[in-house]
Amino acid sequence: MAVIACAVLEDEVRHFAVHFPHITHIEFLPQGLHNEPERLRREVQGAIDRIEAGFPGVGEIALAYGLCSRGVEGIRPCRCRVGLPRAHDCITLLLGSRERYGEYVARHPGTYWYSPGWNRCHVPPGPERYDKLMREYREKYGEEDAEFLMEQEHSWFRKYNRAAYVHLGAGLTEEDVRFSKGCADWLGWAFDVQAGDPGLIRDLLGGAWDDARFIVIGPGQTARMTADERVVEVVEAPRAGA
Numbered sequence: 741m742a743v744i745a746c747a748v749l750e751d752e753v754r755h756f757a758v759h760f761p762h763i764t765h766i767e768f769l770p771q772g773l774h775n776e777p778e779r780l781r782r783e784v785q786g787a788i789d790r791i792e793a794g795f796p797g798v799g800e801i802a803l804a805y806g807l808c809s810r811g812v813e814g815i816r817p818c819r820c821r822v823g824l825p826r827a828h829d830c831i832t833l834l835l836g837s838r839e840r841y842g843e844y845v846a847r848h849p850g851t852y853w854y855s856p857g858w859n860r861c862h863v864p865p866g867p868e869r870y871d872k873l874m875r876e877y878r879e880k881y882g883e884e885d886a887e888f889l890m891e892q893e894h895s896w897f898r899k900y901n902r903a904a905y906v907h908l909g910a911g912l913t914e915e916d917v918r919f920s921k922g923c924a925d926w927l928g929w930a931f932d933v934q935a936g937d938p939g940l941i942r943d944l945l946g947g948a949w950d951d952a953r954f955i956v957i958g959p960g961q962t963a964r965m966t967a968d969e970r971v972v973e974v975v976e977a978p979r980a981g982a
Contacts, residue, residue, distance in 0.1 A: 741947060742791045742820075744784060745804035747771045748830050748857035751911030752941055753804055760945050763802075765795055771861035773811060774829070780811030792819045802944050806832055807972055810965055815957070816977045822957040823949040825940060826971040831855075833944070834906045836937025837953070838971065844934070850901040852929070854920040856911030865897060866923025902930040908938050 742765040745753045750768050757763050767787050773780035784805070791798055801820045805812055806827035815822070827833055831853050832841045845851060854864055863869040873893060877886035903924035905917055917933060924931040940953060949956050955974050957963055962977040 741800045741802060741945075742795060742798045743767070743802045743804060743945065744769065744787045744791070746773070746808075746830060746857075747861050748855065749804050749833065749941070751856050751860075752834070752908050752938075753945070755908070755910035756938060756942050756945055759942075762947070763945060764798065765791060767791070771857070774808040777809045777811035777813075780808060781814055784812060785815050788815060788817055788820070788822065792817065800947060802947070804830075804833065804941070804944060806830055807965055812963055812972075813965055814962055816962045817957060817959055819959060823944060823947065824955050824957065824963060824972065825944055826953055826955065827940075828971060830857075831906060833941050834908060834936040835934065836940050838969070840937070844904070848902050848904070848932075850899060851904050852900045852902070854903055854905045854923070856907055856913075856916055859916055859919065860911070864920075864923060865900075865927060866919075867926045868923075870894075897927060900927075900929060902932065903927070904932045904934050906934040906936050908936045908941070 741762050743753060743757065743763055744767050747768045748771045753766065757766060769783050769787065773783055788801060791801055799820055801822045803822055803824045806825060806829040808829055812824060825833060827838055832838045834855055835841050852865060858864060863872055874886055874890055877889045881889065903920060905920040921931045955963060955972055957974055960977055961974050963972050964975045966973050
């Protein structure tokens with residue numbers, strides 16, 4: 741088996757993959773691709789193509805992604821079976837189920853999520869992000885425009901009132917928790933630490949792809965978003981040129 745994963749999940753994937761000797765290749769893609777769904781689709785498809793061409797002994801690929809702004813829609817393996825969680829994003833993989841994710845968000849709808857990988861891969865909302873962007877804007881646009889742009893940047897924070905730090909133990913440090921809480925305090929948000937459930941990631945890597953939690957995309961098939969609790973489904977891929 742091969743694994744394709746977002747860099748946000750690198751700590752967790754590496755931690756649990758050591759227990760599965762059938763995993764012979766792991767490929768991590770850059771964080772932030774969900775902001776450019778077309779690019780995410782190209783990057784994931786490119787990784788699938790490389791694995792199918794370069795690892796003839798691999799017959800299955802575990803895709804450690806969620807739907808991710810619909811960026812995994814349209815991927816199509818030519819030879820391998822691809823397992824994909826029924827998840828909107830990586831937080832479901834960390835919490836262990838979309839039900840737990842939904843229950844938490846229902847109780848706390850204004851939650852912004854932090855995690856070891858999320859904090860490592862980019863600068864999350866907080867004083868460091870503010871200072872970094874302010875320096876960049878001042879250099880590019882001058883003081884007055886920088887102030888305006890920072891006001892616009894912070895306007896979207898108003899829909900949040902809570903920071904939740906979720907972890908599976910891998911990559912967890914007291915310093916990282918303190919950093920996340922410091923961000924929440926600076927923003928005036930409540931703060932919470934959630935110990936995740938590794939079951940979903942473990943079963944993804946182990947190939948235990950039951951229909952309730954995963955889809956399995958075969959040759960000639962692709963993934964498509966649904967408008968219900970299934971999140972994503974398998975459909976026949978359109979023929980080339982169709």
